[in-house]
Amino acid sequence: MNTNKEAAKEILAAIGGEENISSATHCVTRLRFALHDENKVNKEALEKVDVVKGSFSTNGQFQVVIGQGTVDKVYKELAAQAGITQASKEEVKTAAEKNLNPLQRAVKTLADIFIPILPAIVTAGLLMGINNILTAGGIFGEQSIVEMYPQWADFANIINLIANTAFVFLPGLIGWSAVKRFGGNELLGIVLGLMLVHPDLLNAWGYGAAQEAGEIPYWNLFGMDVAKVGYQGQVLPILFASFVLAKIEIALKKRIPDSFQLLIVAPVALLVTGFIAFIAIGPITFAIGSGITDIFVAIFSNFAALGGLLYGAIYAPLVITGMHHTFLAVDLQLIGSIGGTFLWPILALSNIAQGSAALAMYFILKDEKVKGLSLTSSISAYLGITEPAMFGVNLRYRFPFICAIIGSAIAAVWITVNSVMALSIGVGGIPGIFSIEPGKWLVFAVGMVIAIVVPFVLTYLFAKTRKKDLA
Template identity: 30%
Template sequence: MNNQTLVSLAAPVDGRLIKLSQVKDPVFSQGLMGQGFAIEPVNGNIVSPVTGTVTLVSETKHAFGIKTQDGVDVLIHLGIDTVELKGEPFSVLISQGDQIEAGQAVVKMDLKMIEDAGKQKTVILAITNSNDILKQLMTSKFDQDVKSGTTVAVASIEAVATKKKIKIGNGKYDQLAADIVENVGGTENINSLIHCITRLRFYLKDDTKANDQKIENMDGVISVAKAGGQYQVVIGQAVTDVYDAVIAQIGSEYANNSATAEAVAQTTKEANQPKDLWSNVKSGISNFIGVLTASMIPIIGILAGSGILKGILAALTGFKVLSTTSGTYVILNAVGDATFYFLPVVLGFTAAKKLGSDPIVLAIVGGIIIYPSLVTMAGKASTASTTFLGIPTTLVSYTSSVFPIIVAAWLGKYVEKFLKKIIPLYLRSVFVPIIEALILSLVIIIGVGPIITVLSKGLSNGLVAIYSFSPTLSGLVLGGVYQTMVIFGLHWGLIPIIINDIATNGHSYINAIVSITMVAQGGAVLAVFLKTKDKKLKEVSLAAAISAFCGVTEPALYGVNLKYKRIFVVASIASALGGALTGFLKVNNYALSGSLIGFPAFITPGVGIGSNFYGYLISHYGTLVISVVLVYLFGFTDKMLAKKADPMNLNVKMA
């Protein structure tokens, strides 16, 4: 039986036929989109080169795809870099799903507008599933004039009837693919699937059937987003392998190679565009926040619950219902505090999974940096400054810290790769993990620790000096930056100052301003809870708000506010305004507690409820109102759910 089929390809436009390698775009000239040809057009009347079904019409109208009955995926790309013209030079006469004939008029293209914009007008045809289906492409003589609708090439393809079915094996990504398919609602909920250079892009029948939380928590998945009518699963560099595994399981009929080629072309071009320094800085910050929030997602629930428990305990001890020395308090406090104390261990494990390091090694690194004897030494001025093999260093307490272990998780995969190069195979299982743990721990203890110490002391002394100059200005600055300091571990320099103030003077103005920042972050997630229609986000936001009002902001910060960056920015502005109000009213704090649950700490000892407590009510509940209103009006909309950035900041919308 003949195992090949011949498919004729007509010229899509009048002009000069040229080789694909002559196209001034490496995505096409290097054959990354498949084999084909190009035409330098003399007019803008574009016709269909084949008979088939329209599978793609780009949102910016500069490209369209057609699938023939024989299974050939043809992509027509109109001009080079014309995506930047946002569809203005093109008048499209077809829609996705249309059945069209070879030679049928499909697009009107304004060549003058393209030339005036400084763009190339080359029309490109590529068979995007060349690797899967194409045996040979026979083309007419190049560098000659051709007429639209006339045959200029013949594709010899593998006949559909003889194509082999792909069997599901035990590949590296097969289980991940199966889990993703199951949690997007199964094959029966999928219309089609494409991918770009970082994301799987599902067209689902009903995206409410997809389980966002389960998919986001899968090893190998960075996050989930919804955009352009697509359900997007952010994978990263392994996206092609995962896509192949998914298609192998659900069937090639769900693939749309033309749309995939267009998505890959656009996102590749965007990724390769030179970026200025500010763009690189923004990308780096976005990547860091992405890893941070993705690492926190698995533990947000227990963090929120632990924060609420700690708040309840603070209230019970504040009202003298429980003593801090009682067995009941000690056990309940251990339950509430353990997640925070051992946060570097948990984050070491989850961040390593996201960044490709060894999760067990990074969990051990987390354990090393919060090892009790190191924490004890760091807590005493006489022992905090020490040496390691003659190298001077300053020890820092990393309990409850976030930033240092994320740095270690990022470095981990490079350290492990290096060690595997220099250590013989038969010794790796024993020596690679322990040497990697040693190197990463030393990077944090000797490298990160002293830097954090210097920066946090400098910031803290500066903030105290500002308070001496102007309490209102100090409140504005500290209220605005404190939660950012928390993210990078720079807030620890303030803690000894607050403790010393309370121990020496019996009160702390600084702690009153710090308390405000908790209320502002809680108010921000409360606004999200009130505004969003997403059930899962409502649930997370409410729990995070309660936790923040109990004095624990981690669930609000990492579960919601940083994830949708504008919320954090607006919340910080509200916090700055609240801090300024607190400083202006000279609100004082009389114990190491705060936020809304810690109101007893604002009752002046020996005086009772008086002007200071009223100042607390005005500043804290005023901040709550400011934060809720600002975030509700300017900080959040449900449209932001579709804009969560992937590691390369690419979110190209496809029609």
């Protein structure tokens, strides 16, 4: 018996049948539906499907939590039964956006841009963690591994080069994803991004020193002095430039005959966008990005405990709304500007806290399905995937979610007052320690213990008071 085929059939019936589906797609862990009428969903029947770990509605989409690995198999079966074509994966975005307000659309746009490049960023973070283990002192002794064993130095150097590539050429990655999202040619987006970090430009990380020394090179364009500066590690310049490039390309394609498009559209769009980027977009957005960085740095420098408390408490609720994707751009901006981010470590602790609350429910619940889900989803959360734990267990009973937030906030206060920073974005769970600056590993480890123990104990004790309700 094909369990995935049967599960797809049951899910399809529970959401109101194929006639209720406007469009559908899936992500790493969830089926995502744009439904004609969400009131037709039979949530009770849906929750009884073996592979379903929870469901919720957000950002105009009804989402069914399945889990990593299984979700794509169930989607294929469901697509076959409902007659959903591959084109529906793109159509679901448009269908769902009809129900979004302007803020939700802006957040969704950022998510659509940054989620596709996450594998490269996370991989880079993990590799940088390996490099940290090899090159940082104080982990296995006063000397680093490469100092004790010099023959490993070149090995570590190559790992560092591979790891840094995604961050050095970050505008290229964002350019590809952003121009694609805005409807343009993604290959032109890559060229635009790489253009902003061209070796002939002054490296953005050396801009401050060059400015103090009065050594910033300039172009003279139309009587204006334009700084010959690159935008390594910057997010806003390439985002806005990508939008302009896509819109110019779309406008030209509508007005130029097909036979001349290859010779005119791409060269003109890239040339015009390039001039605009260096003359206006780059300097303006660089200043805005620096201002955003300064605000966050000021808050976490002067009010570290408050900043940690608030971000630790709101991160999990932000995940429910999808607004957490907004802070990925801030993390990348901080890494590019100050060499690290104090926000991402809190994300890792929040994920751990959600896993701990779900794990506590394993020792309380009697329902075998939810009990099993509590255990498997807690492991998943410890490894950075929180949706099964949050939507399948913690939000279902509410109090585990709140207990997890309390533990996350306390752990976040601890690491922020101790100035913990991540050198890169990595796996947002227990493996996240490898992305933390080596000198703060012990402090972060204490934060992880807090994020594990506090939610578990609070959830377990509170559950005991409601034992009859949970039986």
